[in-house]
Amino acid sequence: MRIVVATCAVDYTGRLTAHLPRAPRVLMVKADGSVLVHSDGGSYKPLNWMSPPATLKVCEPDEAQRAAGATQVWTVSATKSDDTLVVTLFEVEQDTSHELGVDPGLVKDGVEAHLQKLLAEQVTLLGEGHTLVRREYPTAIGPVDLMVRTPADLQVEHDGERHVAVEIKRRATIDAVEQLTRYLELLNRDPLLAPVRGVLAAQTIAPQARTLAADRGIDCLVLDYDAMRGVDDPTSRLF
Amino acid sequence: MRIVVATCAVDYTGRLTAHLPRAPRVLMVKADGSVLVHSDGGSYKPLNWMSPPATLKVCEPDEAQRAAGATQVWTVSATKSDDTLVVTLFEVEQDTSHELGVDPGLVKDGVEAHLQKLLAEQVTLLGEGHTLVRREYPTAIGPVDLMVRTPADLQVEHDGERHVAVEIKRRATIDAVEQLTRYLELLNRDPLLAPVRGVLAAQTIAPQARTLAADRGIDCLVLDYDAMRGVDDPTSRLF
DNA sequence: CAGTAAAGGTCGACG
DNA sequence: CGTCGACGTTTACTG
Structure with missing residues (x-):
């Protein structure tokens, strides 16, 4: 990993063209040749970048570039496409390299998977007496998030319905209803x-999704992640 | 911007929980308190991060952490949510700070999209007094790139025309005229x-396209990308 | 490798 | 300020 702090101008050509005027920025060059151009604000997304795999070639600036004060010109080329990132460096404040090695990787606990697990445990949120048949109930076109059995005493109320198929999303859109x-x-x-009722369960449900669901006779269930997590284990989420 | 190269372990708690085991990484702390944790691979997305606005608090490691070799503990808290990022630092290889200032910002867009944006801003290229109704004006068969209103005093000259529909292309062919x-x-x-005039605007217009356009009563407008970009921001182009 | 769904998505436009 | 849709999406998973 090479880290350069320098005044630079950047031009990207690929799916689109983009240009960054001359200004102080941080450049990161990773072991696979990928390059990140960061400013001192914004979020984690770089102002500009080159995705790996890529190769970096350092060139001497030409006459005009040198006249403008350029000291180095980097040409970063993608290996698989013809995307290029040209970085023109002016004043270089820092240029260091570090051997980091391969990262052991992230251990993460996802949202949708977690919601599915929680709702599977708290399946009575679908109605008193409901019981889980199984998570990831297999069908020919893919697994249904939850398959739930309607208790006998409620089957009459629900027009003979015997099961509930639940689709879980963090944020439900029309796509979820279609699915x-x-x-x-x-x-x-x-x-x-059969008969199987459909329930769309999500932390947030887009208005259009709600409308389409109603039209299709699908029920909507808004999930309170924090509350469900709290029921799950109030002490487990300090860190 | 503070750049730290150090062996560290990271714990994130928020929408999800995530953990990075102890390993050498690069930490970036931006002026707004946001933090990025990068490894020497992957793409531009950090392994872990905290979005701005956020505040960073440096703590002394506790007994157990010190015993494990920790030298610093950072607690990064989001201002608007209760998301937290805890970074435990061990060996610190580098720790530098740099004043970058506010970035002049990215000039970016796909060429056609960029042309659309620029022409939307410089809509008087279609004629003095013309005003933008909207970009991506919706129709039953898809959005028109630009819908423009003809000023009242020019409506007479233009045979009562009240609006201009603009199709923008980087290189206009017959297809664009048909569209x-x-x-x-x-x-x-x-x-x-109605009445709506048609204008085909492009960096280059194929001769056949020009002929067909003339036949259909469609006007052609050649766009000078660099000039339009220059008007947009005359100081931004060094190269 | 391709196709698809999710993302702590992020970002910008629009009402 | 919320909602909606695109993204140089990126990333993970599955067949």
Whole structure:
């Protein structure tokens, strides 16, 4: 990993063209040749970058560039496409290299997977007496997030419904409704399951998704992640 | 901007929980308190990060952490949420700070999209007094790049024309003329818009396209990308 | 390797 | 300020 702090101008050509005027910035060159151009603000996304795999070639500035004060010109080329990033360096404040080695990697606990696990444990959020059949219930077109059994005493109320198929999202959009619709069509052909009700469960549900769901007879369930996590284990989430 | 190269372990708690085991990494602390944790591979996305606005608090390591070799503990807290990033530092190889100032900002966009944006801002290139109705003006068959209003005093000159529909291309071919023709046919049925003039705007216009456009009563406008970009920000182009 | 869904998405436009 | 949609999306997973 090479870290350069310098005044620079950057030009990117690829899917689009982009230009960064001359200003002080931080450049990171990773072991695979990828390059990141960061400023002192914004979020984690660099102002400009080159994705790996890529190769960096350092050139001497030409006459005009040298006249403008340029000291180095980097040409970063993508290996698989013809994307190029040209970095013209002026005053270089720092230029250091470090051997980091391969990172052991991130251990993370996802959101949708976690919501699925929590709702599987708190399946009565779908209604008193409901019981989990299984998570990732397999169908020909993919697994349904949750398959749930409707208790006998509620089957009458719910027009004979015997099962509930649940699609879980962090943020539900129309796509989620379409997805669940496809599952329901398939599941309702299964005499061992039908009739199957559909429930779209999410932390937030887009208005259009809600409308489409209503139109399709699919129920919506808004999930309170923090509350569900709290029920799960109030002490487990200090760190 | 503070840049630290150090062996560290990272714990994130927020929408999800994530953990990075002890390893050498690069830490960037931006002026707004945001923090990026980078390894020597992957793409531009950090292994872990904290989005601005955030505050960084440096703590002394506790007994157990010190016993493990920790020298510093950073607690980065989001201002608006309760997300926290805890960075435990061990061997510190480098720790430098740099004053970068506010970045002049990125000039970016796909060429066609950029041309659209520029022409939207410099809509008087279509004629003095013209004003933008909107970009991506929606129609049943897709959005028109620009919808522009003809000033009242020019409507007479232009045979009562009230609006201009603009199709923008980097390089205009016959296809672009056909596309614009379809839009115009539709738009001219709208009593709130009609009569609508068509303008094909591009960096280069193929001779056949120019001929067909003339035949259809569509005007051609050659765009000077660099000049338009120069008007947009005359100081931004060193190269 | 390709296709698809998720992302602590991020970012910008629009109402 | 929230919502919506695109992104040089990137990333993870699955067949």
